[in-house]
Amino acid sequence: MDETCQWQGWREATERALYGPGGFYLRPEGPAGHFRTSVHASPLFAAAVARLLGEVAEELGTDEVDLVDVGAGRGELLTAVLAAVGSSLSVRAHAVERAARPAGLDPRVEWTDRVPRGVRGLLFANEWLDNVPVDVAEADPEGTVRYVEVAPDGTERLGAPVSGPDAEWLARWWPLREPGARAEIGRPRDEAWAAAVASLAAGRAVAVDYAHVRASRPPFGSLTGFRAGREVPPVPDGSCDVTSHVALDACGGLAAELVTQREALRRLGVSGERPPLALASTDPAGYVRALASAGEAAELTARGGLGDFLWLTQRVPDTAAR
Numbered sequence: 001m002d003e004t005c006q007w008q009g010w011r012e013a014t015e016r017a018l019y020g021p022g023g024f025y026l027r028p029e030g031p032a033g034h035f036r037t038s039v040h041a042s043p044l045f046a047a048a049v050a051r052l053l054g055e056v057a058e059e060l061g062t063d064e065v066d067l068v069d070v071g072a073g074r075g076e077l078l079t080a081v082l083a084a085v086g087s088s089l090s091v092r093a094h095a096v097e098r099a100a101r102p103a104g105l106d107p108r109v110e111w112t113d114r115v116p117r118g119v120r121g122l123l124f125a126n127e128w129l130d131n132v133p134v135d136v137a138e139a140d141p142e143g144t145v146r147y148v149e150v151a152p153d154g155t156e157r158l159g160a161p162v163s164g165p166d167a168e169w170l171a172r173w174w175p176l177r178e179p180g181a182r183a184e185i186g187r188p189r190d191e192a193w194a195a196a197v198a199s200l201a202a203g204r205a206v207a208v209d210y211a212h213v214r215a216s217r218p219p220f221g222s223l224t225g226f227r228a229g230r231e232v233p234p235v236p237d238g239s240c241d242v243t244s245h246v247a248l249d250a251c252g253g254l255a256a257e258l259v260t261q262r263e264a265l266r267r268l269g270v271s272g273e274r275p276p277l278a279l280a281s282t283d284p285a286g287y288v289r290a291l292a293s294a295g296e297a298a299e300l301t302a303r304g305g306l307g308d309f310l311w312l313t314q315r316v317p318d319t320a321a322r
Contacts, residue, residue, distance in 0.1 A: 007149040007157065010223070011188065013236035014133035019098055024238050025131070026099050037127050038208070038261070038306050039077045042296035046080030048268040049124060053081065056122045056203050057089055060318055064090040066121035066203070070196055071128030072097040075105045082106060094119070115199045120318070123196055123205040129246045130209050132189045136223055137162050139176040148182070154235035173250040174217050182221035186247040193251040193312075202318035208261065211248035211310040218245070252312045261300065262307035270297045 008016075018025045038045045057065040069078050072095035085091055093109045094116050095101075101111035110116075115123070136148040140158055145167070149159040162170060166185050170176060174183040197205045212218060225232040227240035234242045249258060265271075301307040 007151055007159075008236075009135045009147050009159070010150055010236070010242075011133045011135040011185075013150050013152075014242045017236035017238045017242055018131060018133065020238070022238055024241055037073075038300055038309070039073070039080070039126060041299050041306065043080055043084075044270050044296050045265075045300055046077055047084045048265050048270050049077065049122075050081045050084035051268050052124075052204075052206070053085065053091070053122045054089065060120060060202055062120070063088075064092070066092045066094065066116075066119035068094040068096060068116060068119055068121070068123040068199075070096045070115060070123060070125040071131065074099075074102045075109055075111075077124070077126060078109050079106055082108065092119075092121075115196050117199045118201045119199065119203070120201050121203045123200055123203070125193075125196065125205075125207045125209075127209055129189045129193060129207055129248070129251065130243045131241070132192045133242075134188050134244065135166065135185045136182060136221060137166070137170060137176060137185055138182045139179050141179045143177075143179055145170060145176050150236055152235075152237050154233055154237075169250070173214060173247055178219075181219055182223075183217065184221050184223060184244045184247070186250050189246060190251050197314050197316065200316040202316050205314045205316065207246075207248065207251065207312040208264075208309055209246045209248060210308070211246040211312075213247070213249040213258070213310075217247070246310075248310050248312050252314060257313045259311050259313075260307060261309040261311055262303070264311040265297070265301055265307075270300060 017023060053065060053067055057063060067078065067081060072078060075095050078093045078095055082091060082093060095109050095111050096113070096115050097111070098113050105111070137145050138148050138158060139145050145162045147159040147162055148156050150156050162185070166187060169185055169187040170183060173186065176183055193207060212222075222245040223234050223242070224244065225234040225240040225242055232240050234240070236242055249256060252258065299306060
């Protein structure tokens with residue numbers, strides 16, 4: 001490795017690779033061109049979010065409600081939720097995304113690069129926090145926890161010892177006790193989530209992501225890359241997504257409500273259960289539709305797959321109504 005190459009911490013390198021000039025997430029094809037999320041897997045996901053939005057509106061005692069989609073991609077989720085809601089609610093839709101507004105998007109959707117403040121309703125962040133850039137730490141052979149630095153080609157080396165707030169975060173949420181152990185320092189994600197929740201005047205904030213909790217952190221971290229539907233080495237040159245699982249319990253704190261996507265969707269009426277076989281005789285077309293829907297629901301709730309995602313929910317009480 002040429003010593004004159006530019007070494008950076010993973011947080012800085014990822015920020016440039018994903019969101020800098022020509023960055024991965026600013027490309028025209030958007031995330032859907034490279035990987036499949038729950039939004040793309042089935043319209044049942046958007047229908048479940050629409051039901052959740054209805055629950056929030058009922059709690060707030062209104063039929064006029066905000067829906068904020070943080071990390072909106074190209075607006076796929078908002079478009080589908082608006083269609084699912086129909087005329088049952090008056091929805092003020094906000095897409096929060098650093099890429100440019102896509103052509104042909106529903107004009108009802110406000111496109112912005114920052115979370116709007118003072119909204120009343122549902123803030124929903126599906127696979128957003130995993131792309132908030134973070135630094136990586138590793139314990140050296142003597143047990144000292146150091147930042148991992150990376151070159152543009154993905155080559156790594158150990159840098160300075162971790163100190164200050166980052167060291168405090170690791171000590172609380174992801175202690176590294178063995179040489180070679182690695183962690184992604186989730187403090188920027190905690191701060192990003194706290195700011196998003198603070199933007200709500202009333203309602204609920206929900207983050208959905210592939211995640212882990214303190215009792216089951218991956219011993220060597222989870223930093224990886226994705227390109228064109230395949231997992232690839234994480235190289236911060238803009239050619240691939242650079243991502244890692246989220247310490248979602250740290251984002252919400254010890255009192256956060258955390259459930260699997262399987263359980264969250266079950267509560268919203270998405271179970272994956274096959275229709276009764278008797279329906280095939282009485283309504284063959286209905287049986288085929290129900291069977292297809294069950295297959296889609298099964299993918300959304302599958303163990304070892306999307307069903308293992310975690311949903312973090314934080315409620316913001318309507319103090320104005322008191």
